[in-house]
Amino acid sequence: MVIGIIIILLVIGSVAFHFLSPWYFTPIASNWTMIDTTVDITFAVTGAVFIATNLFMAYAIIRYRHKKGSGQKAAYDPENKKLEYWLTGITAVGVVAMLAPGLVVWARFVTVPEDAMLVEVVAQQWHWSYRYPGDDGLLGAVDPKLVAPDNAFGLDPRDPNGQDDVLVANPQMHVPLDRPIKTVLRSKDVLHDYAVPQFRVKMDIVPGTVTYLWFTPTRLGEFEILCEELCGLAHHTMRGKVVVDEQEDFDTWLAAQPTFAEINALAAGDPVLGKSQYATCAACHGFEGEGLPLLNAPKLAGMDPWYLKRQIEHYKQGVRGQDPADIYGVQMAAMANTLVNDAAVNNVAAYLLTLPDEPPEQTVQGDIANGKRLYRTCGSCHGREGEGIWSLNAPRTQGMNDWYVVAQLKNFRDGIRGAHPSDYYGAQMRMMAQILSDDEHINDLAAYINTLPPPAQQSARLDNPSREKL
Ligand SMILES: [Cu+2]
Numbered sequence: 001m002v003i004g005i006i007i008i009l010l011v012i013g014s015v016a017f018h019f020l021s022p023w024y025f026t027p028i029a030s031n032w033t034m035i036d037t038t039v040d041i042t043f044a045v046t047g048a049v050f051i052a053t054n055l056f057m058a059y060a061i062i063r064y065r066h067k068k069g070s071g072q073k074a075a076y077d078p079e080n081k082k083l084e085y086w087l088t089g090i091t092a093v094g095v096v097a098m099l100a101p102g103l104v105v106w107a108r109f110v111t112v113p114e115d116a117m118l119v120e121v122v123a124q125q126w127h128w129s130y131r132y133p134g135d136d137g138l139l140g141a142v143d144p145k146l147v148a149p150d151n152a153f154g155l156d157p158r159d160p161n162g163q164d165d166v167l168v169a170n171p172q173m174h175v176p177l178d179r180p181i182k183t184v185l186r187s188k189d190v191l192h193d194y195a196v197p198q199f200r201v202k203m204d205i206v207p208g209t210v211t212y213l214w215f216t217p218t219r220l221g222e223f224e225i226l227c228e229e230l231c232g233l234a235h236h237t238m239r240g241k242v243v244v245d246e247q248e249d250f251d252t253w254l255a256a257q258p259t260f261a262e263i264n265a266l267a268a269g270d271p272v273l274g275k276s277q278y279a280t281c282a283a284c285h286g287f288e289g290e291g292l293p294l295l296n297a298p299k300l301a302g303m304d305p306w307y308l309k310r311q312i313e314h315y316k317q318g319v320r321g322q323d324p325a326d327i328y329g330v331q332m333a334a335m336a337n338t339l340v341n342d343a344a345v346n347n348v349a350a351y352l353l354t355l356p357d358e359p360p361e362q363t364v365q366g367d368i369a370n371g372k373r374l375y376r377t378c379g380s381c382h383g384r385e386g387e388g389i390w391s392l393n394a395p396r397t398q399g400m401n402d403w404y405v406v407a408q409l410k411n412f413r414d415g416i417r418g419a420h421p422s423d424y425y426g427a428q429m430r431m432m433a434q435i436l437s438d439d440e441h442i443n444d445l446a447a448y449i450n451t452l453p454p455p456a457q458q459s460a461r462l463d464n465p466s467r468e469k470l
Helices: 002-020 033-063 081-109 247-255 260-265 271-285 305-317 327-336 342-354 368-382 402-413 424-433 439-449
Strands: 117-124 127-132 166-168 172-176 181-187 192-196 201-205 211-215 221-227 239-245
Touching: 002 033, 033 081, 117 172, 117 192, 172 247, 181 192, 181 201, 201 211, 239 247, 239 424, 271 327, 271 342, 305 327, 305 342, 368 424, 368 439, 402 424, 402 439
Parallel strands: 117 181, 172 239
Antiparallel strands: 117 127, 127 166, 181 211, 192 201, 192 221, 221 239
C-alpha cells in the first residue's frame, strides 16, 4: 500500500518538476526549432509511457495487495496473444513516433543550403580559432606539418586560395544575422566538440578529418561556445563566443581582421629597430631586460615573441591591467601604447631574444619538494622543465623572477588577472591558480621553478607535454 502511494507521488512529482523546472531549453537563437520539437515529442512519448506504466504498477500493488483470509491467488497467464499484439503495436507506434522525426531533422541537418556562408572552426587544446574564406569564397589548403608560431593555422603558402583567408586567432567568432552559416570543423590535436546551446547545434571534431554543421542565427547577441568532448586537463576552460551581428556590423568586423597575406607581409622583427623602441621599457624592466624588482617590473629577456605580442595586445585592449586592484598591471597598461603597431611589437620581441637570458636572483624561500609535487599539474601546460608550450598558449615559467611568479599566482587566484571576459588565456590560468589557497604553496612553487634548468640544459624544447604523466 505504502509503496503504491509512493509511486503515485513520484509520478506526480516528476511531471510537476518537468513543467515547473527552470532548467529547460535556453531561448532559441537559430532556425533549429525542429530539434526542440523532436525533443518535445520524445518527452511526450517517454513521459506518457512513464506515467502509464508507473500508475498501472501502483494500481496493481494497491488493488491486488495481500489481505489476510481473502483467499486471493495470482493467476498464471503466460500466453496472452491479444495482450501481446496490443503491447507490441503500441510500443512500435511509440518508437516510430520518437525516431522518425529525428531522421527528418537529421536529413535537414546534413543538407547545407547552397547559399550558406563558410567559416572554418579550428579546435585545439583549450582554445578556438576561426578562418573565413575571403573574397574568393574558398579556404586555402592546410597541412598540420606547417603549424608553427608564425603560421598557427598551418596554411600552405603556395596555395593562392589561402592568401585572402581571414584569420581570427582568438576564441571569439562573428556571424551575420539571418544567413545560413556552414561551419567546417577541424582539430589540431585531440577530439573536441563544437556546441552552441542556443543554436541547438553540436558536432564532434575529429583529428584527421573535417566535420561540419550549419545553422541560421535568428537573434542578435553573444552566445557561448562550449567544447562538449572531454579533451584533457583544462577541457572545462575551452570556451569561446559567437557574436551575431547585423550584416553591416559583421562586414566591418570582418574587414578589420588580418588576412594570411597581410600577416605574412608583416616583416619579421628587427632587433636593431627593437633596441631603440626598447629604450622606454628599459627604465622599468632594466637595460638588459633583466627585470627590476624595485619597480615590480619583471624580466623580459628571452621572452617568447608570441607571448609578448599577446600581453601587449591585452594591455592595449584593456584585457589585462584594467582592474584597479592590479596596481602594477595598470602601470604597465599605460606603457603598452608606446608600441604603436604590430611591427614595433615584433621588433621589440626580436630584440628581447638577443638579450642575455640569465636565471634571475632567487628571492623566495619555500619547500622545493612540495613545489615539485604541485608543479606536476602546471607542467602539463607550461612544460615539465618550464620551457613553455606554445600550442597550449602557456608561457615559459623557467627563468622568471620568483617574486613575479608569486605576485601573478596571487593575482590569478584573487581574480585580479584573468577575470576579464575576453581574457580566454588568463581564465585558464585563473582556474588553475584556484587550487593554491595556501600562500605557502605559492612560495613552494616559486622555489621549485627556480631549480628548473635553463634553456641550454633542457632535455628538449618540446612542443608537447608528456601526456603519460597526466
Ligand atoms: Cu575540447
